[in-house]
Amino acid sequence: MKAAILTMILLALTPTGSLGQARQTDVPRQIYGKVRVVDGTTFEFIKSRQVVRLAGYEAPRLEQTATSEGVTWPAGQVSRAWMILRTLGQNVNCAPIGRDTSKVLIAHCFVGETNLAATAIAEGIGYAFNYRNEPHVPAYFDIERKARGLGFGVWSSPDLLPPWLYSASAGNDAQSDRLSSEPDQSLPLPLPVTPDSAVSLTNTHGG
Secondary structure, eight states, X not given: OXXXXXXXXXXXXXXXXXXXXXXXXXXXXXXXXXXXXXXXXXXXXXXXXXXEEETTEEOOXXXXXXXXXXXXXXXXXXXXXXXXXXXXXXXXXXXXXXXXXXXXXEXXXXXXXXXXHHHHHHTTSSEEOOOTTSOOOHHHHHHHHHHHXXXXXXXXXXXXOOHHHHHHHHHHHHHHHHHHHSOOTTSOSSOOOOXXXXXXXXXXXXX
């Protein structure tokens, strides 16, 4: 009962945006059951095969690592493991609020009376965050400020990039690599290979 009340409160606190103006016809009002965790923010309901991402929440990418007081730890894998431990063998109750640009359901989700996103943020497992055109939950940012002040989890590692910045950085690096590996079609080919040009091709990252 408390979980349902908390869901209603969160929905009331969530500003109406492009997702909230009108409920899409293919968005269920509730999904309930066992899940398989995909990553720190996303899971799939086993029976219905519905994929859900937690609203107002982001976690480190699976490959991200962090360093806290000289100790390196797998931040992305920790966030996924945390979600597995919270949902393993438990029924998850989700109240979808819409779909993202990839058509994945976005929802407020609970295990019993535990709000998964709010608890993860409070324990420093991830971040309060909303993508463009997605509703945000002001209460989550208040929770995050407390976790940040206490230096919990992701806030204990000053070198850990938030996942949205990490993805942008990784995307730029990949694009740079792709462009550097593509021949310039405006020049006659094949190009002569000189010692200087061979060095430039094998040392594009300055390593």
